[in-house]
Structure formats: C-alpha cells, structure tokens
Amino acid sequence: MPIITQANTINPSAETTLSSNLNLGQQETKSLQLFKLTLLNIAKERNPEFKQPQHFYLSSYNKETKASYLYWAEMKLLWIIPITKTERIDNDPWLDIRYPSNGQLIDMKNDVVESNKEVGSSTYLVSKEWAEKRLFETVVKGDLILINKQ
Numbered sequence: 001m002p003i004i005t006q007a008n009t010i011n012p013s014a015e016t017t018l019s020s021n022l023n024l025g026q027q028e029t030k031s032l033q034l035f036k037l038t039l040l041n042i043a044k045e046r047n048p049e050f051k052q053p054q055h056f057y058l059s060s061y062n063k064e065t066k067a068s069y070l071y072w073a074e075m076k077l078l079w080i081i082p083i084t085k086t087e088r089i090d091n092d093p094w095l096d097i098r099y100p101s102n103g104q105l106i107d108m109k110n111d112v113v114e115s116n117k118e119v120g121s122s123t124y125l126v127s128k129e130w131a132e133k134r135l136f137e138t139v140v141k142g143d144l145i146l147i148n149k150q
Helices: 030-046 128-140
Strands: 052-058 067-072 077-082 105-107 141-147
Touching: 030 052, 030 141, 052 128, 077 128, 105 128
Parallel strands: none
Antiparallel strands: 052 067, 052 141, 067 077, 077 105
C-alpha cells in the first residue's frame, strides 16, 4: 500500500516527498498540501484527543460512480467525493470533505444496513455490499495518508 506521508507535522508550505501512485512526482502539489491540512483539521475537529497517527485511505476515481472515496479508519467514516469539472468559487478545493453535504459522509458503524431493501429511499443509509466494495477500493487498492497531530 503506498503511503503518501508520514510526516510528524502537516505544514502546507513544507515540501514532502511522496511514495504513492498518484503520479505527482517527488514534490507535493499545493492541492495535496491543502488536502492533508484539511485531513488534519478534520481529525482535530472530530477527534480532538487523538494521539496516534490517523489513517485515511483514498481510492482512485471510480468511473462507474463518478466519485472517489476517503475512509478514516479510526473513526470508521467514509466520504463520497463526487468528481466534477465544476470550478469552485472559493479557494478551498477540499471544503466539501471538511463540511460534507447530506449523504456524502457515511458513518460505517451506524449507516450500513444488510440490504438495499433496508436502504429504501434513505439519503444516508447504504447496503453492506455497497460499503464492502467502497472499503475494498479505499483500504486495499487506495493510497494511505497518515496524519499526525501537530
């Protein structure tokens, strides 16, 4: 599994070498730096007492669903990240991850049910089969991003 960063601090101005399959070369892009800073902020907001590294797994783009997925192992949260060509008005390309819209953040402990029948017309429940596929895409096939508290 490729690891994007194991730095002890996440500094958006720092240069960090990558070991990933994201084809970004040896230097991080500004967007990736902002992404890691967003993950650090999420970890601090949702789990302020964390001391151990936090494991975020990012999937590749899924052509079928037109999305990528981000799984936070310690909190068992899964983000659905729709990939569009729409440009953002603000300067934060990762704002949707920090503050997800309805249905874009799945709590894997509470929002997963056995079957599609149980999902029904819910905007936040997902089937066990759907969840297992997304976990495979992120944890097994995706990239690992380790976030450490500053």
